[in-house]
Structures are given as structure tokens and as C-alpha cells.
Amino acid sequence: MFNPQLNSKGNLNHLLSIEGLSKEKIIQILDTAESFLKIGERDVKKVPILRGKTVCNVFFENSTRTRTTFEIAAKRLSADVINLNVATSSQSKGETILDTINNLIAMNADVFVVRHSSSGAAHFIATHVKPNIHIINAGDGNHSHPTQGLLDAFTIRKYKTNFNKLKVAIVGDILHSRVARSNIHALNILGVPEIRVIAPKTLLPYEIEKLGVHVFHDIDKGLKDADVIMMLRIQNERMDGVMLPSQEEYFKTYGLNQTRLDLAKKDAIVMHPGPMNRGVEIDSAVADSDQSVILPQVTFGIAVRMAVMAILAGQHS
Amino acid sequence: MTLPNAEKLVEILKNKINEIIDDKTVLIGVQRGGELILQRILPGLKDTVATGSIDTSFYRDDFSSRGLKVKNKPSKIDTEINDKHIILIDDVFSTGRTVRAAMNEIFDYGRPAKITLAVLIDRNEQELPIAPQIYIEKISLSKNQHLELGLDENKKFIFQLKDSHV
Numbered sequence: 146m147f148n149p150q151l152n153s154k155g156n157l158n159h160l161l162s163i164e165g166l167s168k169e170k171i172i173q174i175l176d177t178a179e180s181f182l183k184i185g186e187r188d189v190k191k192v193p194i195l196r197g198k199t200v201c202n203v204f205f206e207n208s209t210r211t212r213t214t215f216e217i218a219a220k221r222l223s224a225d226v227i228n229l230n231v232a233t234s235s236q237s238k239g240e241t242i243l244d245t246i247n248n249l250i251a252m253n254a255d256v257f258v259v260r261h262s263s264s265g266a267a268h269f270i271a272t273h274v275k276p277n278i279h280i281i282n283a284g285d286g287n288h289s290h291p292t293q294g295l296l297d298a299f300t301i302r303k304y305k306t307n308f309n310k311l312k313v314a315i316v317g318d319i320l321h322s323r324v325a326r327s328n329i330h331a332l333n334i335l336g337v338p339e340i341r342v343i344a345p346k347t348l349l350p351y352e353i354e355k356l357g358v359h360v361f362h363d364i365d366k367g368l369k370d371a372d373v374i375m376m377l378r379i380q381n382e383r384m385d386g387v388m389l390p391s392q393e394e395y396f397k398t399y400g401l402n403q404t405r406l407d408l409a410k411k412d413a414i415v416m417h418p419g420p421m422n423r424g425v426e427i428d429s430a431v432a433d434s435d436q437s438v439i440l441p442q443v444t445f446g447i448a449v450r451m452a453v454m455a456i457l458a459g460q461h462s
Numbered sequence: 463m464t465l466p467n468a469e470k471l472v473e474i475l476k477n478k479i480n481e482i483i484d485d486k487t488v489l490i491g492v493q494r495g496g497e498l499i500l501q502r503i504l505p506g507l508k509d510t511v512a513t514g515s516i517d518t519s520f521y522r523d524d525f526s527s528r529g530l531k532v533k534n535k536p537s538k539i540d541t542e543i544n545d546k547h548i549i550l551i552d553d554v555f556s557t558g559r560t561v562r563a564a565m566n567e568i569f570d571y572g573r574p575a576k577i578t579l580a581v582l583i584d585r586n587e588q589e590l591p592i593a594p595q596i597y598i599e600k601i602s603l604s605k606n607q608h609l610e611l612g613l614d615e616n617k618k619f620i621f622q623l624k625d626s627h628v
Binding site (some may be wrong): 156176179180181182183184187188189191192193194248285455456459460 | 504517519520521525526527528529532535536537538566567570572598
């Protein structure tokens with residue numbers, strides 16, 4: 146099958162989604178990220194590997210956190226970084242996505258980090274650019290957020306070492322979550338034997354079981370003996386009464402509090418991709434507890450994004 | 463050709479290093495061969511010295527032609543290196559490019575007073591104005607032959623000669 150992520154030698158040329166990546170490729174990225182993590186602990190948090198390269202963050206949809214971590218990652222690799230908030234610029238003047246990208250290629254950019262509200266946007270760009278341009282999907286619609294999936298896998302490996310005995314529970318708005326999709330694919334590829342999704346029916350995609358997950362509507366049952374709990378953000382716009390009655394009601398039925406966390410394994414870790422809503426999907430005390438690895442996720446995210454950029458930028462067709 | 467006895471060379475290198483270490487010394491092994499040597503000689507040194515290990519992947523000068531291939535463990539220099547005498551240990555010295563990369567990385571950790579390069583074998587292929595201050599043997603090989611230090615099934619050092627894959 147044609148996989149636009151790979152070049153003719155089978156090496157990673159773009160990162161568009163977790164689907165289509167082999168276990169070996171994912172492990173290679175995680176191992177490389179391990180080396181980059183050490184760079185962040187030094188006084189001089191910079192290596193010269195992407196000196197002279199230009200990384201362009203093209204965000205057709207706003208995201209301060211993801212853009213910032215990509216920017217820090219690129220700068221720690223010594224790349225030059227351009228941030229383009231297209232949501233407020235040329236797109237509103239009627240320019241097409243490809244014209245925007247081609248203009249930036251004409252300015253000799255090498256790597257594009259793309260976020261777009263439409264699923265498939267990064268894929269579309271990747272199939273239309275010259276071979277030595279590299280595209281990283283930083284989130285496209287409800288489809289995929291591969292670097293988040295990789296950094297979550299990296300986080301789990303840091304705390305749990307092996308994937309092949311774990312019970313991982315993903316809780317919240319699975320329907321609208323590209324993070325959940327990327328995580329389910331990554332965990333499946335890495336050999337996690339039991340992936341659970343916990344959500345009300347209104348927030349679950351149709352036929353989600355086909356991705357190899359166990360569905361729970363009762364959070365207490367779903368959290369039992371879990372090793373890893375991944376909380377998802379509940380977006381305020383879902384609280385219009387159609388999908389969910391109210392924030393209070395959601396917290397009461399699906400919010401992660403200490404009593405529920407105690408149903409999981411004693412050494413279970415709590416993850417969240419951020420930004421989190423305290424008192425909606427997660428209790429404040431749980432978010433700040435010893436079991437929470439939410440802030441380490443941010444640190445690991447930079448190392449994983451450094452690894453992805455360095456691996457892609459080293460590829461030539 | 464017969465390759466030198468690696469065990470013997472490591473022993474001689476240990477003795478030479480023993481002559482120059484003091485309380486200002488930091489021993490840094492270049493992965494993977496230099497790190498293997500460092501771990502072997504450490505118990506036999508007259509003083510306990512600070513150590514570190516270095517993987518030059520992020521500082522190499524051939525990234526744009528070869529891409530990124532991280533095979534080793536991350537660099538680890540947890541000790542203070544400002545004003546210290548670093549003895550950089552590697553198995554085989556050839557062009558000097560790995561040593562240049564290693565020195566660039568070292569300077570991202572601090573400003574050592576002095577760096578000494580100690581290797582088992584100098585291949586006589588210097589391409590940069592960098593040379594080992596300590597080497598045990600000089601050997602000339604053809605460019606496409608790759609010489610590296612390894613361990614046999616009895617954990618004894620041996621030299622391995624392979625046709626280069628580059």
C-alpha cells in the first residue's frame with residue numbers, strides 16, 4: 146500500500162499519522178527521544194544538528210502549547226523557526242493551503258509543522274510538496290495527532306517499562322479526540338494487550354470496538370486494575386446539552402477523583418494531553434497528586450518532537 | 463593481516479593513563495569502544511576519578527548526507543568539567559571527525575582546562591589538525607575497512623575488521 150509517510154528507501158519522510166508506522170519505527174523514535182531528553186537537562190540545551198535548516202510552524206488552527214513545544218524543540222536543534230498563524234492571516238484573504246505552503250517553500254523552509262481543523266490536511270500537503278520537504282502533522286481535525294501519540298507512548302515507557310502487560314484506560318470525549326485515535330493506534334502497534342475506552346455513548350464514535358478496544362460506560366468498572374489512565378479534555382462547546390448535560394453532571398459521572406483513582410492499580414499513572422479543565426474531567430487534587438505525570442508529559446513532548454524533526458530532516462530522496 | 467592483541471593494548475593504555483591522572487582529571491569514553499575501555503580500566507586506576515561518556519550523534523558533520531542514526535546510549539557527563547583535565551578515550555583514531563564532534567559537545571557542558579586524547583590505535587588517516595597524544599599502535603588500513611573494538615564470548619577485548627558500509 147502506498148504510504149506517503151515513507152520515502153523510496155522505506156525511511157520516514159513525513160509524520161502524518163501513527164497508522165502505517167511499524168513497531169520498529171516507533172521504537173526508533175522513542176529511543177532517539179531518550180537521547181534528546183538528556184539535552185534538556187544540560188546547561189546548554191542545544192545541539193547543532195539542524196543548523197541552517199528552517200522549521201515553519203503553520204497553524205491553521207490555534208494552539209499555543211503544541212506550537213510552543215515544537216518551537217522549543219526546533220530551537221534546541223539549532224534550526225531557525227518561523228511561526229505562522231494562518232488562522233489570522235492569508236487564509237482569511239482567500240489563499241489556498243497549497244499556495245500558502247508553496248510560498249513558504251519559496252522562502253526555502255525545510256520542515257513544516259502543520260495543524261489544521263480539517264482531517265487529512267497534512268496528508269494532502271505532504272502528497273503535493275517536493276521530495277526534500279518534510280511535513281509533520283500537529284493535529285488534523287478529529288483524525289490524528291501523531292506526536293502526541295508518540296509522547297504518550299514515551300511517557301508510558303518511562304514509568305511502566307514494558308507495554309505487553311498493561312491495561313490502559315482512555316477516558317472522555319473519544320468522539321472528537323485525535324489524541325485518543327493516535328494513542329489507540331500507537332498502543333496497539335506497541336503491543337498493549339488491553340485498551341479500554343470509557344465515555345458516555347454520545348462521546349464515542351460508531352464501531353470504536355473495531356479498533357480493538359474494550360468499551361465501558363461506567364468509569365468505576367473501566368478503571369479497575371488499570372495501569373495507565375489517560376484523561377481527555379472535555380471541550381466547553383460540547384456542553385450545550387446535546388452531548389452532555391452540564392460540567393457538574395459530567396464531573397459527577399466521569400470525572401477522575403481520588404476514590405475512582407484508587408480502583409486502578411496502586412502505581413497507576415494519570416496522564417492528560419492538556420489543557421485540562423480542573424473540576425470537569427479531573428479533580429484538582431488528582432491532577433496535582435504523586436500519580437499524575439501530566440507535567441513530565443510536557444517535558445517528554447519536547448524530546449519526542451526533537452527526535453521526529455531530526456529523523457525527518459536527515460532524510461533525502 | 464593480523465590484528466593487534468586488544469587486551470594487551472588496553473592494559474598498556476591503562477598504565478599510560480595511570481601516569482597522568484590526578485584530582486583534576488575527568489575520564490570521558492567515546493561510545494561505544496571508548497566507553498568499553500573506560501569501564502574496563504576504571505577499577506585498576508590508582509585514584510578514583512570522575513567519568514562521563516559521550517555519544518556524538520547530534521554533533522556529527524555528516525548529518526546532511528547520512529541522516530540521524532542513534533545507536534548508542536545518551537551522552538552522560540554529570541560531573542563538573544570546568545577547569546578540569548579531560549582525558550578523552552576512544553578505541554580507534556582515524557580522521558579526527560568523531561573527536562571534533564566530541565570536543566564540540568564537551569564545550570556545551572563547560573570549559574575544560576585541557577583535553578588529552580588517548581586511543582589504542584591510530585590509523586594514520588588524519589583529515590583535521592587533531593591527533594591523539596596517547597596511542598599504543600599505528601596501523602595503516604584501506605579506507606573501506608572499518609576497525610572497531612568489541613568483546614568476545616568470554617568478555618575479552620578483540621579487534622574486528624569489517625568492510626565499511628558507508
